[in-house]
Amino acid sequence: MHPAGSVIVFTVASGLGFGLLTWLGIGLPEVRGWVAFWHYALGFSLAGGGLLASTFHLGNPQRFLMAFSQWRSSWLSREGCLAVAALAVLGLFAIGKIFLEANWQVLGYLGAILAVLTVFATSMIYAQLKTVPRWNHWSTPALFLLLSLSGGGLLAAQILPSMILLALAGALQLAAWLSGDGRFESRGTDIGTATGLGVRGIVRAFEPPHTGNNYLLKEMVHKVGRKHAVKLRLISFALMILMPLGLLMISGTALMVIFAVLLHAIGTFAQRWLFFAEAEHVVGLYYGKR
Amino acid sequence: MTTLPKTTQKKLGLVIDLDTCVGCHACVVSCKGWNTENYGVPLSDQDAYGADPSGTFLNRVHSYEVQPESGPAQLIHFPKSCLHCEDAPCVTVCPTGASYKRQEDGIVLVNEDACIGCGLCAWACPYGAREMDQAAGVMKKCTLCVDRIYNENLPEVDRVPSCVRTCPSGARHFGDLGDETSEVSELVAARGGMDLMPELGTKPVNKYLPPRPKDVIPEFDILAPYLEPVAKTQKGFLGWLDKALEKI
Numbered sequence: 001m002h003p004a005g006s007v008i009v010f011t012v013a014s015g016l017g018f019g020l021l022t023w024l025g026i027g028l029p030e031v032r033g034w035v036a037f038w039h040y041a042l043g044f045s046l047a048g049g050g051l052l053a054s055t056f057h058l059g060n061p062q063r064f065l066m067a068f069s070q071w072r073s074s075w076l077s078r079e080g081c082l083a084v085a086a087l088a089v090l091g092l093f094a095i096g097k098i099f100l101e102a103n104w105q106v107l108g109y110l111g112a113i114l115a116v117l118t119v120f121a122t123s124m125i126y127a128q129l130k131t132v133p134r135w136n137h138w139s140t141p142a143l144f145l146l147l148s149l150s151g152g153g154l155l156a157a158q159i160l161p162s163m164i165l166l167a168l169a170g171a172l173q174l175a176a177w178l179s180g181d182g183r184f185e186s187r188g189t190d191i192g193t194a195t196g197l198g199v200r201g202i203v204r205a206f207e208p209p210h211t212g213n214n215y216l217l218k219e220m221v222h223k224v225g226r227k228h229a230v231k232l233r234l235i236s237f238a239l240m241i242l243m244p245l246g247l248l249m250i251s252g253t254a255l256m257v258i259f260a261v262l263l264h265a266i267g268t269f270a271q272r273w274l275f276f277a278e279a280e281h282v283v284g285l286y287y288g289k290r
Numbered sequence: 291m292t293t294l295p296k297t298t299q300k301k302l303g304l305v306i307d308l309d310t311c312v313g314c315h316a317c318v319v320s321c322k323g324w325n326t327e328n329y330g331v332p333l334s335d336q337d338a339y340g341a342d343p344s345g346t347f348l349n350r351v352h353s354y355e356v357q358p359e360s361g362p363a364q365l366i367h368f369p370k371s372c373l374h375c376e377d378a379p380c381v382t383v384c385p386t387g388a389s390y391k392r393q394e395d396g397i398v399l400v401n402e403d404a405c406i407g408c409g410l411c412a413w414a415c416p417y418g419a420r421e422m423d424q425a426a427g428v429m430k431k432c433t434l435c436v437d438r439i440y441n442e443n444l445p446e447v448d449r450v451p452s453c454v455r456t457c458p459s460g461a462r463h464f465g466d467l468g469d470e471t472s473e474v475s476e477l478v479a480a481r482g483g484m485d486l487m488p489e490l491g492t493k494p495v496n497k498y499l500p501p502r503p504k505d506v507i508p509e510f511d512i513l514a515p516y517l518e519p520v521a522k523t524q525k526g527f528l529g530w531l532d533k534a535l536e537k538i
Contacts, residue, residue: 001413057408057409058406058407058408058427059405059406059407059408059409059422059423059426059427059428060405060406060407060427060428061406063386063404063405063406064406066385066386066387066388066404066406067385067386067406067408069385069386069387070292070384070385070386070387072292072293073292073293073382073383073384074292074382074383074384074385075383076383076384076385076408076410077385077386080385125383125410128383128414129379129413129414130379130416130490130491131379131413131414131415131416131490132413187489188489189416189487189489189490191354193486193487193488193489194416194486194487195352195354195366195368195486196484196485196486196498196500197308197354197356197366197500200356200358200364200500200501201356201357201358201359201363201364202356202357203354203355203356204354204355204356204357205352205353205354205355206353206354206355206365207352207353208352209315209318209350209351209352209370210344210347210350212342212343212344213342213344214344214345214347214421215344215346215412215421215422215424216412216418216421219409219412219413219422220412220413220418281413282416282487282490283415283416283417283418286352286370286417286418287352
């Protein structure tokens with residue numbers, strides 16, 4: 001799949017933002033006044049900025065309001081509704097904390113639940129697609145949620161919980177890479193079932209329908225960079241999991257936490273780039289490609 | 291609404307005969323010609339006369355080589371467009387309600403005025419039937435020529451999809467696949483019509499008729515025994531050379 005920059009920025013930034021807002025919603029850390037203002041400002045700008053970035057890849061973003069209408073069937077619509085609900089509820093909670101010396105904790109818990117559900121809905125946009133076997137697995141939402149909560153936990157300076165969540169995310173990431181590598185083959189979809197001609201012999205794509213490029217090939221048969229996949233996996237795993245964990249083991253000072261967050265964010269960008277670049281869509285089979 | 295109808299009154303669709311398709315791409319051209327100036331925005335091209343041309347098409351013809359266990363390989367031309375699936379994954383993922391499946395005839399359509407151009411429906415489709423128009427930023431797909439098949443301004447013979455009307459080899463058939471007595475249903479039953487990627491559970495309405503088995507010409511030549519080569523071994527100088535080289 002084509003790794004569109006806007007979608008990578010969106011999933012990483014909003015994942016971190018909603019992760020941070022989840023921790024703030026449950027009162028960890030317990031902040032008031034100006035300190036609370038800066039915490040919530042960071043959470044809202046990451047979550048809101050991510051959502052804004054996601055509109056950059058749309059063909060007709062001016063019609064975005066309609067995207068709130070199909071929550072009964074569409075994960076993308078559910079994500080939009082949940083995101084707005086989470087931001088609204090936590091916005092009220094934040095106003096209480098910052099300006100009114102009020103602690104409306106019910107709103108905080110509700111907002112935290114909505115923030116977690118938003119990240120879950122984001123991950124389900126990908127996990128629901130049977131056409132992309134690598135994504136079509138429970139590990140996709142599990143990993144999105146663990147990364148969101150561990151990255152958000154780092155931003156909220158919740159050191160011990162973040163370390164535990166980071167270690168879990170690392171283990172799951174390794175499992176997801178290993179099990180994802182063979183999933184396309186194990187689903188049994190090949191050029192034979194795609195054309196229905198597999199029962200007759202060995203099928204080979206002889207001539208493509210068009211000599212030039214097209215939307216399908218650009219969007220879903222993206223191959224650039226797959227050859228560096230192993231190196232990128234190592235780099236992203238080191239930055240996203242190992243180095244933040246190592247830094248936090250050395251010490252828990254504010255400076256260390258800031259370093260750990262930055263490394264984790266950069267690593268997550270690389271991980272998310274791979275998430276798209278390594279995903280293979282079954283439509284490539286019609287072109288004799290993967 | 292992007293929830294799918296439980297049942298549709300009709301299941302209009304295409305039956306494509308892989309035995310008779312000659313791979314002329316006339317259906318591709320006729321589809322583009324009709325659909326660029328009728329339902330919805332035009333099917334745009336980018337850099338059409340330049341070094342890197344590309345464009346939006348609703349129907350494309352692939353060609354495959356099939357090598358059986360024995361005998362010569364076979365070349366099969368393979369037109370591919372929207373299969374108007376009963377369980378269409380492209381419809382349910384749509385966030386705006388732009389994609390829908392019609393209850394009355396089962397045609398899957400895009401309401402372009404509601405399409406935000408997110409491209410998720412194209413990701414959900416296993417068949418590559420949906421292409422985002424790069425000029426208009428909305429999703430384009432086969433409409434089964436919904437603006438022809440019910441169009442009383444056209445002569446009756448033309449009230450079929452443009453690709454079906456154009457095909458010079460009779461490889462494309464249009465009809466109600468939900469009606470067991472329709473010509474297309476009988477064709478599917480007689481020729482063993484098949485689904486593409488049935489394992490993905492999309493339940494395509496369009497069916498493909500597999501190529502008929504090739505005729506086998508029996509070996510039959512009464513003169514053959516008399517035409518066997520007479521001299522089995524070389525004689526003279528070449529024969530001596532052959533023996534001499536053999537001994538080395």
